[in-house]
Amino acid sequence: MANTATPPMYRSSYQTARGIARIVAFFGWLSVIGAVIAVGTLIVQFADAKSDAVKGEALVMGAFAVGAFIGGVLQVAVAQLIRAIVDTADHTGEMLAIMKAQRTV
Numbered sequence: 208m209a210n211t212a213t214p215p216m217y218r219s220s221y222q223t224a225r226g227i228a229r230i231v232a233f234f235g236w237l238s239v240i241g242a243v244i245a246v247g248t249l250i251v252q253f254a255d256a257k258s259d260a261v262k263g264e265a266l267v268m269g270a271f272a273v274g275a276f277i278g279g280v281l282q283v284a285v286a287q288l289i290r291a292i293v294d295t296a297d298h299t300g301e302m303l304a305i306m307k308a309q310r311t312v
Contacts, residue, residue, distance in 0.1 A: 217301040224292075227289065231289070234282060235286060253266070
């Protein structure tokens with residue numbers, strides 16, 4: 208006869224890690240969006256610049272914007288890694304709870 212008992216409920220203990228991952232992802236996306244807006248603005252500024260000094264300033268600021276874009280993408284990737292690690296831990300805990308319940312039946 209098959210075991211039809213419902214498996215015990217597993218309660219995650221990683222809500223803080225999930226919250227931190229959300230915050231890291233939010234600031235990462237904020238950085239990416241800000242960098243894209245900054246690059247667009249700097250392209251317009253570079254095209255309209257009359258002096259070499261203004262063009263040079265736009266290029267330097269563009270380099271900072273590209274760095275912010277890369278940093279933001281890396282932040283989002285770290286947030287996804289945190290979520291993946293927490294999901295793995297939760298699923299392992301669920302499997303352990305199911306195995307313990309089957310052992311006692």
